[in-house]
Amino acid sequence: MAFHEVRFPEDISRRARGGPERRTQVVTLASGEEERNASWANSRRRYDVAYGIRRADDLAIVVAFFEARNGRLYGFRFKDWADYKSCAPSQAPSAIDQQIGTGDAVTRAFQLVKLYASGAQSWSRTITKPVAGTVRVAVDGVEQAGGWSVDVTTGLVSFDTAPAEGAVITAGFEFDVPVRFDTDTLDVTLDFERLGSITSIPLLEIRR
Known part of the structure; x- marks a missing residue:
């Protein structure tokens, strides 16, 4: 492209x-x-x-x-x-805004996504253009200061070591369209x- x-x-x-x-x-x-x-x-x-x-x-x-x-x-x-954050417009992105995956002790790369939910229905939007310097990542609710990187041209978060089995991977970010x-x-x-x-x-x- x-x-x-x-x-x-x-x-x-x-x-x-x-x-x-x-x-x-x-x-x-x-x-x-x-x-x-x-x-x-x-x-x-x-x-x-x-x-x-x-x-x-x-x-x-x-x-x-x-x-x-x-x-x-x-x-x-x-x-x-009108829509450029992983959180509500009035808030600042946090590392627990959006769940982007679950660890299996093998997978090291996870795609940034944003979930739009209303009632029982929801839609998951793939985020491919995060803004550099705004991405925050957490594993099981604990923000990770290092051990990971993000490709701001694809929105792919990569860990140096695969997260443990069942670990919940979350992220917060700003993004472009x-x-x-x-x-x-x-x-x-x-x-x-x-x-x-x-x-x-x-x-x-x-x-x-």
């Missing part, structure tokens, strides 16, 4: 619009009843960052970022200010004061 490990400008992404998208097939029967089937097992996020452009300088920054990514060719990191531009064209409009604007700059989450 062609990807640049750079983050879209945070001050512009803070004002972006967007969020998760699901794909569901809905068939209405002759009786008026419905049949619904999920086409996607996982959600995919869409954003529009045009709302974050307030000044001509913002526009110049976005255009430069777009050109450096060659339009839709290269992916990049995006901070979704891997996205790409969903257009190869930026339609820039200049008003009489030479201030620029763009109607829409869509971004689309990259899924493997």
Whole structure:
């Protein structure tokens, strides 16, 4: 996957619009009843960052970022200010936020995940772009100061020694969303004061 490990400008992404998208097939029967089937097992996020452009300088920054990514060719990191932590938005990540695995005395690598739960239902989201310096890890509730490392390009946590059988592995972190531009064209409009604007700059989450 062609990807640049750079983050879209945070001050512009803070004002972006967007969020998760699901794909569901809905068939209405002759009786008026419905049949619904999920086409996607996982959600995919869409954003529009045009709302974050307030000044001509913002526009110049976005255009430069777009050109450096060659339009839709290269992916990049995006901070979704509505959902970028392993914990609640008002809290700081802790080492026991999310369970990422259970030890079996053999496995040394565990994928970062974030669980979304409501009632009896839940969905586990794979986290592939943790933010460097924010990841914390615990084994059976005890935070580990060392003996492990994390690949911030894949979200894989690796232990020097495999955790013991039955040990609960947890982690806390901040993360970015891997996205790409969903257009190869930026339609820039200049008003009489030479201030620029763009109607829409869509971004689309990259899924493997």
